[in-house]
Amino acid sequence: MAYDRWTSLFWLALSVGACVKSVFLGIGAPNKPGPGLVPFGASVGLGILSAGLFIQAMIKKGESREESLFAGKNWGRILFIILAIVIYAKILPLMGYLVTTFFLMLFVFWLAETKKWYWILFSSLAITGASHLVFAVWLKCQLPPGILSF
Numbered sequence: 001m002a003y004d005r006w007t008s009l010f011w012l013a014l015s016v017g018a019c020v021k022s023v024f025l026g027i028g029a030p031n032k033p034g035p036g037l038v039p040f041g042a043s044v045g046l047g048i049l050s051a052g053l054f055i056q057a058m059i060k061k062g063e064s065r066e067e068s069l070f071a072g073k074n075w076g077r078i079l080f081i082i083l084a085i086v087i088y089a090k091i092l093p094l095m096g097y098l099v100t101t102f103f104l105m106l107f108v109f110w111l112a113e114t115k116k117w118y119w120i121l122f123s124s125l126a127i128t129g130a131s132h133l134v135f136a137v138w139l140k141c142q143l144p145p146g147i148l149s150f
Contacts, residue, residue: 004057018043023033061084077111084108096146102128 018039028034043078088104111116115123135141 004053008050008054008057012047012054015043015047015050018053019047079109081108084111091145093144094146096142098128098132101131 022036022040022043025036025039027036027040042053084104084107088100092100103123105127107118109120109123114120132143136143
C-alpha cells in the first residue's frame with residue numbers, strides 16, 4: 001500500500017496544479033462557461049479520487065503488497081494488443097472505420113479467449129455498429145469510409 005500512498009499524493013498534487021492553472025484560464029459563469037471549466041472539473045474529480053485513494057491507503061497501512069505489481073501478467077497478449085492497435089491506426093484510412101474496427105474487436109476478443117466464436121462475432125459487430133452510430137450518426141464525426149464508402 002506504500003505505492004498507493006505515493007501515487008495518490010502525486011495525482012493529488014497534479015490535480016491541485018491543474019485546478020490553479022484552469023482558474024487562471026477562466027472558469028466563467030454557468031450561462032457562459034470559460035475555457036478553464038472542463039479542466040477545472042476534471043482536476044477536481046481527479047483530486048477527489050486521489051484523496052480517496054490516499055485515505056484508503058492510510059487506513060490499510062498495516063497491509064503490504066508482497067508481490068510485484070507486474071507479476072503474473074501475460075505480456076504476450078498485451079504486446080499483441082498494442083501491436084494490433086498500431087496496425088489499426090495505420091490501416092484505418094485505407095480500409096475504413098467499420099471494417100478496421102470490426103477486425104480489431106474480433107482480434108481482441110479472440111485473444112482474450114473469453115467466449116464462443118458466435119459471441120465474439122456478435123460482440124464485434126455490436127461494438128462496431130454502436131460506435132459508428134454514436135460517432136458518425138449522433139455526433140456527426142467524419143470517420144474514414146475506406147472500401148465501404150457510406
